[in-house]
Amino acid sequence: MSNFILEVRSLRxxxxxxxIEALRGVDLSIAAGEHVSITGPSGSGKxxxxxxxxxxDTPTSGEVLxxxxxxxxxxxxxxxxxxxxxxxxxxxxxxxxxxxxxNVQVPMLAINGKDRAARAGDLLKEMGxxxxxGHYPNQLSAGERQRVxxxxxxxxxxxxxxxxxxxxxxxxxxxxxxxEILIGIQKQRGMTLIVVTHENEIAHMAAxxxxxxDGRIES
Amino acid sequence: MAIGAFVGLxxxxxxxxxxxxxxxxxxxxxxxxxQQTFLNTSVDESAGATLKALPLVEQATPVxxxxxxxxxxxxxxxxxxxxxxxxxxxLQFLSGGPFHDGQREVMLGELLAANLNKKTGDTLEIQGSAxxxxxxxxxxxxxxxxxxIMPLDQLQxxxxxxxxxxxxxxxxxxxxxxxxxxxxxxxxxxxxxxxxPGLRAVPANERASNNEFVRLAHASAWGTSSxxxxxxxxxxxxxxxMSVFERTREIGVLRALGWKRRQVMVLIQLEAVxxxxxxxxxxxxxxxxxxxxxxxxxxxxxxxxxxxxxxLLAEALGIAMLAxxxxxxxxxxxxxxxxxxxxxxxx
Numbered sequence: 001m002s003n004f005i006l007e008v009r010s011l012r013x014x015x016x017x018x019x020i021e022a023l024r025g026v027d028l029s030i031a032a033g034e035h036v037s038i039t040g041p042s043g044s045g046k047x048x049x050x051x052x053x054x055x056x057d058t059p060t061s062g063e064v065l066x067x068x069x070x071x072x073x074x075x076x077x078x079x080x081x082x083x084x085x086x087x088x089x090x091x092x093x094x095x096x097x098x099x100x101x102x103n104v105q106v107p108m109l110a111i112n113g114k115d116r117a118a119r120a121g122d123l124l125k126e127m128g129x130x131x132x133x134g135h136y137p138n139q140l141s142a143g144e145r146q147r148v149x150x151x152x153x154x155x156x157x158x159x160x161x162x163x164x165x166x167x168x169x170x171x172x173x174x175x176x177x178x179x180e181i182l183i184g185i186q187k188q189r190g191m192t193l194i195v196v197t198h199e200n201e202i203a204h205m206a207a208x209x210x211x212x213x214d215g216r217i218e219s
Numbered sequence: 220m221a222i223g224a225f226v227g228l229x230x231x232x233x234x235x236x237x238x239x240x241x242x243x244x245x246x247x248x249x250x251x252x253x254q255q256t257f258l259n260t261s262v263d264e265s266a267g268a269t270l271k272a273l274p275l276v277e278q279a280t281p282v283x284x285x286x287x288x289x290x291x292x293x294x295x296x297x298x299x300x301x302x303x304x305x306x307x308x309x310l311q312f313l314s315g316g317p318f319h320d321g322q323r324e325v326m327l328g329e330l331l332a333a334n335l336n337k338k339t340g341d342t343l344e345i346q347g348s349a350x351x352x353x354x355x356x357x358x359x360x361x362x363x364x365x366x367x368i369m370p371l372d373q374l375q376x377x378x379x380x381x382x383x384x385x386x387x388x389x390x391x392x393x394x395x396x397x398x399x400x401x402x403x404x405x406x407x408x409x410x411x412x413x414x415x416p417g418l419r420a421v422p423a424n425e426r427a428s429n430n431e432f433v434r435l436a437h438a439s440a441w442g443t444s445s446x447x448x449x450x451x452x453x454x455x456x457x458x459x460x461m462s463v464f465e466r467t468r469e470i471g472v473l474r475a476l477g478w479k480r481r482q483v484m485v486l487i488q489l490e491a492v493x494x495x496x497x498x499x500x501x502x503x504x505x506x507x508x509x510x511x512x513x514x515x516x517x518x519x520x521x522x523x524x525x526x527x528x529x530x531l532l533a534e535a536l537g538i539a540m541l542a543x544x545x546x547x548x549x550x551x552x553x554x555x556x557x558x559x560x561x562x563x564x565x566x
Binding site for chain 1: 469478560
């Protein structure tokens with residue numbers, strides 16, 4: 001029994017009947033409350049690794065353990081994504097037909113309607129968006145959209161935040177503010193934060209930096 | 220469109236059935252005597268004497284039903300009655316009086332008279348023969364109000380049915396005290412069928428819902444509605460398939476946020492049901508409008524009555540939602556099978 005929140009053992013992922021190998025045997029352990037950044041050139045496998053860590057994709061071989069239980073065997077991937085992980089994407093992926101407060105409620109499947117709205121409101125206030133709750137995504141700036149997405153990622157009080165290029169679509173001011181929020185949340189709540197990025201400045205904000213190349217961890 | 224067709228056609232056929240029932244109830248007919256084969260029922264007129272002699276039968280009168288073209292635009296239900304038929308009691312004469320057997324005379328329902336712009340004393344040509352209009356009447360049912368009643372012998376000649384009638388309408392004597400009406404009716408049926416082998420004695424309400432005209436109307440309504448419904452289901456399925464394709468990334472987001480396949484399926488199915496329900500409400504409005512239009516067109520006004528009973532509307536909405544559910548099943552299943560990562564990458 002280890003004390004790691006996430007463990008990756010001999011993880012391989014290939015596509016196109018094995019012709020493309022995105023991950024070529026990755027081993028990794030991440031402790032609870034760690035802030036980790038994953039960097040590497042395009043095609044190095046960093047996003048694929050993040051998807052595996054989040055239970056979004058299944059490995060070709062190897063395993064991903066969450067608190068010593070294998071995702072897909074000991075842990076149901078849907079329940080894991082819903083309860084234990086919060087995702088933040090480069091292009092926000094907010095639902096365009098829903099208002100900010102409704103977008104934040106989308107993952108709250110296990111919470112009743114009244115509590116759901118109250119919790120979503122609190123999270124948006126925490127993100128400084130109390131004046132933007134009734135706005136649709138196309139009425140928000142890029143920075144505001146990303147903050148709505150962060151509020152949504154926190155909807156079910158996850159232990160892990162996974163961010164895939166969270167500042168990729170933001171200007172430097174909004175990028176700095178987004179990272180400030182993410183790191184603040186990570187420290188305040190003791191969450192595990194894993195950020196995939198190609199920006200060195202963002203990567204260096206993490207206590208631990210992982211560099212990938214050709215589907216392997218280089219350092 | 221499908222629900223519009225359903226509401227219009229099935230609503231019409233059911234209203235038609237109700238009007239037939241009113242024909243029997245307004246005249247006090249208890250039993251209709253017909254051939255055992257329902258389609259093309261044709262009974263020997265001579266059976267009337269046997270019927271009248273039966274102890275439970277108070278009155279028995281022969282009747283012929285037919286549909287005839289009165290003008291190139293207007294057709295109407297034509298009834299052949301004997302001048303001494305007890306069914307005259309259900310009519311209220313607005314002008315003129317009863318026709319005479321053996322005479323080229325007809326009586327017009329008020330609705331038909333208005334449509335044809337005819338009055339008592341005018342002449343009406345039916346199948347090349349001129350008939351004098353003896354009376355304009357108010358009938359107990361919309362079918363009578365939009366119909367023609369003529370001497371039985373005249374309709375037999377026009378229809379080449381000499382010596383034959385469509386049915387005998389029977390009015391029974393009062394049930395003896397202590398005998399339940401249903402039991403009495405059954406006893407009368409048995410007595411009539413025993414006296415006239417090969418013929419059936421059918422309770423009036425059963426005959427109203429099971430005569431050739433009503434059965435044909437029901438069959439046409441359901442047949443046409445079913446085809447329209449099938450087209451409607453394909454339409455919704457196509458819309459939902461397009462919707463799932465266009466929202467692939469959205470489905471990926473939902474899956475990434477922890478939605479289970481089952482929950483994605485329920486969402487898509489719900490959307491399909493709502494789409495069906497919306498179409499159903501629109502269809503009911505269209506069906507109602509179509510019925511209103513048919514009820515005022517001279518070609519159809521005589522046989523169409525506008526009636527939208529609550530069960531029909533509930534049935535229409537139920538069918539619309541079911542159609543949505545069926546149509547949404549495959550798109551929902553396909554949407555739920557999408558891999559979250561592949562769906563998120565979808566452009």
